[in-house]
Amino acid sequence: MCAKVAIVYNGPSPSRYTAAGEEKAVLGVLEALAAVYNALVELGYSVSRVPLVLPLESARNDLEQLKADLVFNLFEGFPGYPETEALIPELLSARGIPYTGCPAPVLKLALDKAATKKLLKKAGIATADFQVLNPQTLTRFQLRFPCIVKPRAEDASHGITPESVVSTLPALEKQVAAMCRTYGGDTIVEEFIDGREFNVTVLGNHESTVLPPSEIDYSLPPGAPRLLTFDAKWEPGSLYFENTRVVCPAKIDAELGEQISTLALAVFRLIDCRGYARVDLRLDSQGHLNVIEVNPNPDICPGSGAARQAEAAGMTYTEFVAKIVSLARERKKKWVSASVL
DSSP: OOOEEEEEEEOOOOOHHHHTTOHHHHHTHHHHHHHHHHHHHHTTOEEEEEEEOSSHHHHHHHHHTOOOSEEEEOOOOBTTBGGGGGHHHHHHHHHTOOBSSOOHHHHHHHHSHHHHHHHHHHTTOOOOOEEEEOTTTGGGOOOOSSEEEEETTOOTTTTOOGGGEEOSHHHHHHHHHHHHHHHOSOEEEEEOOOSOEEEEEEEESSSEEEOOOEEEEEOOOTTSOOSOOHHHHHOTTSHHHHTEEEESSOOOOHHHHHHHHHHHHHHHHHHTOOEEEEEEEEEOTTSOEEEEEEEESOOOSTTSHHHHHHHHTTOOHHHHHHHHHHHHHHHHHHHHHHHHO
């Protein structure tokens, strides 16, 4: 009898992202769902699809009644409540059901951009100087312009627009207020690094493999900040979508490639990632790599950076999905061995 795999994902529902015009990122999980489903069927699994929607107790009940040998976790947190992303691994770990991707503590840490950057700095890993600010604490601002203003606890480029890069106090005040009003909580304000931008996916548990990196190539008009905005990812026809392209594998020399690989692996291990994660980096004015963000369980739809990098490493999409599943099963075997001991 073939193994039963349940794909758990976000059931589309209205949220603050709809009001912000950013619902396309929420619906993007459906593309990954279809691709992963087809790959798992091709691999011979018995596959079910389990959408989770609010209220929270209903979602918990669905998970507690789940009948599966393994869960392929595509859940990204309920729209507007990104902190709920850890719900899946927490409940599945308690039930002893293996799941793909990173465990709950990693998801919680990476969601808090400030906590992640503090850990990176403590470990001596270069990342831009930053402050956590809201409209009431702006008087404490002491960074150097230009800066970039981001929601403290969002992913998928939510809230990232050309206006995110600010060079004056009035612009900073306006953007901090807008982000706090739209997404709630604080913002994270960082000194803006404007060098070459790369991202790289790492696969593994205790032993890991770094896939070939991608470079984000910007051909924007003068004055447009070089950054991966929400439009660049999700709005075909927009200025940023049409003038931002991904080069994979990145056209870099062996030395820089080794530096990227070494740094990404160090970050993966520091954050204690499992399964798969993506590390985003930029070169500063001195040519040094800086970590911009860490993304456990990144997007793996066929057009994503992770899928492109897997293809560059010689994997088909189905082989990529199979690798993610095998890493989840590998962790399950370690759990069983530990319990026996």
